[in-house]
Amino acid sequence: MSRATESASQAATPTYTLHEGRSPLVVSVPHAGTGVPDEIAARFTDAARALPDTDWHVHRLYAFAEALDATLIVARYSRYVIDLNRPPDDTELYPGSAQTGLCPLVTFDGTPIYARDEDRPDADEVDARRRRYWAPYHACLEAQLARVAGLHGQALLWDAHSIRSVVPRLFDGELPVLNLGTHNGASCAAPIADRVWDAARASGYPCVRDGRFRGGYITRHYGRPARGVHAIQLELAQRAYMHEAPPFQIDPDRMQALQVALRQMLEAFIEAAAKA
Numbered sequence: 288m289s290r291a292t293e294s295a296s297q298a299a300t301p302t303y304t305l306h307e308g309r310s311p312l313v314v315s316v317p318h319a320g321t322g323v324p325d326e327i328a329a330r331f332t333d334a335a336r337a338l339p340d341t342d343w344h345v346h347r348l349y350a351f352a353e354a355l356d357a358t359l360i361v362a363r364y365s366r367y368v369i370d371l372n373r374p375p376d377d378t379e380l381y382p383g384s385a386q387t388g389l390c391p392l393v394t395f396d397g398t399p400i401y402a403r404d405e406d407r408p409d410a411d412e413v414d415a416r417r418r419r420y421w422a423p424y425h426a427c428l429e430a431q432l433a434r435v436a437g438l439h440g441q442a443l444l445w446d447a448h449s450i451r452s453v454v455p456r457l458f459d460g461e462l463p464v465l466n467l468g469t470h471n472g473a474s475c476a477a478p479i480a481d482r483v484w485d486a487a488r489a490s491g492y493p494c495v496r497d498g499r500f501r502g503g504y505i506t507r508h509y510g511r512p513a514r515g516v517h518a519i520q521l522e523l524a525q526r527a528y529m530h531e532a533p534p535f536q537i538d539p540d541r542m543q544a545l546q547v548a549l550r551q552m553l554e555a556f557i558e559a560a561a562k563a
Contacts, residue, residue, distance in 0.1 A: 303361060303363055305359070306358060307434075309356050310439075311441055311557065312352070312357040312358065312443045312445065314352050317362045320341075322368070327368060335394065341535070343449065343525065343535045344537050347537070348528060369390055372503035374504045396454070428505070436515055436516065440515060446518065448520065450525060452525060462522075463495045466495055468506055468521070469496070473507070486554075501520075502520040517560060
């Protein structure tokens with residue numbers, strides 16, 4: 288089998304899970320997936336097979352959003368297969384900073400993902416992965432935003448992420464717990480973003496707005512306030528709800544406390560948009 292060819296069984300495997308709600312809120316979880324096709328995993332280093340850069344348990348963290356009648360889209364495959372929060376042409380999102388690409392070659396710490404240079408995906412394989420994994424997720428996300436906008440006249444996109452608290456290659460020091468990104472105000476109307484920011488500050492967790500993580504491709508591409516689509520990315524420091532060392536287990540008490548704050552932020556998002 289060539290690297291650019293997927294087996295029939297892999298092609299039939301869903302690339303995401305979807306829960307459709309009827310509120311204007313759409314929660315996107317592009318990096319919680321842990322699936323890696325065997326043919327790709329066989330070329331990984333042992334360290335990469337542990338998938339250390341996964342947004343661990345984020346889909347479970349936001350499970351409460353169904354009670355808000357939100358739509359949830361959750362990727363099933365690892366970001367090491369393809370990063371759904373990167374542009375399809377792999378242009379840089381944060382010029383001047385360390386980058387993680389469309390089909391990453393190194394971990395967040397800069398160590399190789401592939402055991403040998405010849406194991407790295409070539410251009411044909413990258414294109415095949417883009418069509419197989421990236422395109423369906425974005426087609427679904429676009430369709431869901433259009434659907435809820437048709438119901439409400441607007442759509443609210445919450446792009447949900449998490450990361451280890453300390454990753455020296457990507458940022459200095461310890462990351463605040465709540466990192467709100469609105470692409471410097473371009474992806475969400477200011478009055479709406481302000482209400483969400485107020486809820487973040489009221490939570491008591493360390494927080495920052497449009498800091499190191501200002502929003503990736505999903506926030507930047509879909510956030511169009513003038514067209515009624517308001518997008519916010521939240522990057523969470525994982526210490527707030529889990530143990531950051533393997534086996535990356537949830538801390539139930541911390542998770543429950545964080546969910547209270549997340550729910551308040553999502554409710555503020557919905558309420559502010561209804562009044563805008």
